[in-house]
Amino acid sequence: MGRGRSSIIFIIVFAMLSSLYPAKDITLSESHAFDLLYGEFRVRITALHDIDSFTIFYSIPQIYGDQIPILIRIRNDTSLPLKRYFIVSQENMEPNKLLCFKVGKMEAFEERILHFDFWVLAINRSFNLPDYIKIPSDNELPENTKLWLSSTKAIQANNNLILWKAKQLMPPDENLITLANNIVNYTSQHRTRGFIRIILTLLSPNRFSGWAKYMDAASTLLLGGSCTGRANLGAALFRANGVPARVLLVLLTWPWMNASGLWYDMHYICEYYCPGYGWIPAETSLGLTPVRMKNNIVIRIVYPEDENEAGNKWDKYGGCEQWFWTDTEKVRIWWKNIAAGARSEMKKELITNEDPNYIMDITLRAYEFYIAYTGMELTEEDRIHYEEAIEYQEKAIKEFLKSNLKEYVENMEAALEEYEKI
Numbered sequence: 001m002g003r004g005r006s007s008i009i010f011i012i013v014f015a016m017l018s019s020l021y022p023a024k025d026i027t028l029s030e031s032h033a034f035d036l037l038y039g040e041f042r043v044r045i046t047a048l049h050d051i052d053s054f055t056i057f058y059s060i061p062q063i064y065g066d067q068i069p070i071l072i073r074i075r076n077d078t079s080l081p082l083k084r085y086f087i088v089s090q091e092n093m094e095p096n097k098l099l100c101f102k103v104g105k106m107e108a109f110e111e112r113i114l115h116f117d118f119w120v121l122a123i124n125r126s127f128n129l130p131d132y133i134k135i136p137s138d139n140e141l142p143e144n145t146k147l148w149l150s151s152t153k154a155i156q157a158n159n160n161l162i163l164w165k166a167k168q169l170m171p172p173d174e175n176l177i178t179l180a181n182n183i184v185n186y187t188s189q190h191r192t193r194g195f196i197r198i199i200l201t202l203l204s205p206n207r208f209s210g211w212a213k214y215m216d217a218a219s220t221l222l223l224g225g226s227c228t229g230r231a232n233l234g235a236a237l238f239r240a241n242g243v244p245a246r247v248l249l250v251l252l253t254w255p256w257m258n259a260s261g262l263w264y265d266m267h268y269i270c271e272y273y274c275p276g277y278g279w280i281p282a283e284t285s286l287g288l289t290p291v292r293m294k295n296n297i298v299i300r301i302v303y304p305e306d307e308n309e310a311g312n313k314w315d316k317y318g319g320c321e322q323w324f325w326t327d328t329e330k331v332r333i334w335w336k337n338i339a340a341g342a343r344s345e346m347k348k349e350l351i352t353n354e355d356p357n358y359i360m361d362i363t364l365r366a367y368e369f370y371i372a373y374t375g376m377e378l379t380e381e382d383r384i385h386y387e388e389a390i391e392y393q394e395k396a397i398k399e400f401l402k403s404n405l406k407e408y409v410e411n412m413e414a415a416l417e418e419y420e421k422i
Contacts (some may be wrong), residue, residue, distance in 0.1 A: 032124075034359065037122055037346055038346075040117035040342070040343060042335070042340050042342075043115075043333050045331055046110070046332045046334070047109065050107055051330045055101065059096060060098070066125050067121070068364045068367060070119040072117070075115035078115045081106065082102070083102040083103065085374070087100070092303075093301070093305070121400075126292075127290040129274070134176065152308050153308045154306075154308070154310040155217045155232050155235050157217075157235075162237065169182040180282060184234065187287070188286055190225075215228040217319070230284040231247045232247060245270055247268055248271055249300040250266075250269055251342055251344035253294065253295055263335070266323055268321075269281060269283050269285070281296070300323050359408075363412060373386050385421045385422050392414040393411070
């Protein structure tokens with residue numbers, strides 16, 4: 001969660017190289033660019049004590065904005081004693097979805113691997129934001145955005161120092177576009193004070209969490225921080241100026257990430273609400289806004305409950321909002337070396353004049369069936385239809401990789417036919 005040696009590697013790479021369905025005002029160019037995104041998690045599960053059974057919860061790619069997941073697969077090198085796995089919506093946190101693993105018996109100090117990957121279809125849209133949008137008053141905001149105006153343990157929007165900095169960044173004409181650029185420029189240049197980081201990590205009573213304890217917004221304002229702290233700080237600065245903002249947990253698909261083959265923890269960005277245009281992504285580490293969604297796979301939208309669970313200072317998770325957890329403290333999920341953690345890339349881009357709405361819709365419908373039937377007890381006949389549907393989805397992915405968009409659609413239609421027979 002933005003901690004450990006993986007975090008240090010991730011920060012070094014950055015230094016070196018450095019909602020829901022789209023709002024109607026976001027338009028496509030004449031030619032539509034579709035992007036096939038790929039991501040995976042490979043982690044180690046260690047039993048700290050003998051345990052008969054437990055559950056692991058993992059946030060997975062969301063049906064969000066310009067992104068529709070296609071398929072999730074458990075890789076063959078998974079050695080965890082899985083009883084079953086299934087996908088659920090997280091109550092009152094839409095559109096977040098969790099992949100739930102029911103795990104069998106493990107003995108103390110036993111270590112097993114959990115490895116799964118996923119494919120996501122995205123449209124490469126452009127945001128046609130004007131040069132000026134006045135920061136909205138409270139009564140101009142939709143009610144469902146006001147949730148992300150609150151001050152929480154990880155995002156302390158009412159902290160006096162944050163209020164002071166937020167006022168400094170507010171443009172005289174109260175232009176939301178200028179404010180957004182001021183915030184991401186500030187957070188991207190607000191670097192970690194290395195010697196302070198080392199001292200605080202050494203003084204931490206729990207070295208396992210290390211620097212993660214200081215990734216809340218207020219600590220980041222004082223000490224600097226990695227992508228986690230910058231996203232928290234960016235969201236706090238927006239909120240302190242009356243603009244709803246929330247953190248997104250994402251996997252990076254920038255071209256330089258593809259070439260690096262880097263395994264890392266998780267990447268944090270934020271997004272702010274713009275009247276008439278919806279949620280606009282802001283890269284608080286690279287100083288960019290808006291950011292096209294093909295550059296990230298959205299894993300989780302952070303809610304205030306997540307921010308309060310993360311806590312700050314000496315609490316367990318510091319300012320790191322979680323994307324995985326278990327129902328027991330008898331096991332530990334972690335990665336120990338370069339070949340574990342998370343990684344992702346953009347595999348293929350296709351330019352087409354085909355109707356983008358139908359292509360996204362058929363992908364969405366097939367995925368919704370996949371979610372519904374994964375982990376369900378099916379009859380032998382229905383199990384055959386389920387497995388054949390997945391085969392068609394896998395064929396669709398292969399055809400996309402070969403630049404055959406027509407065959408992609410045909411295979412997704414065939415997958416739908418199989419699912420509808422269940």
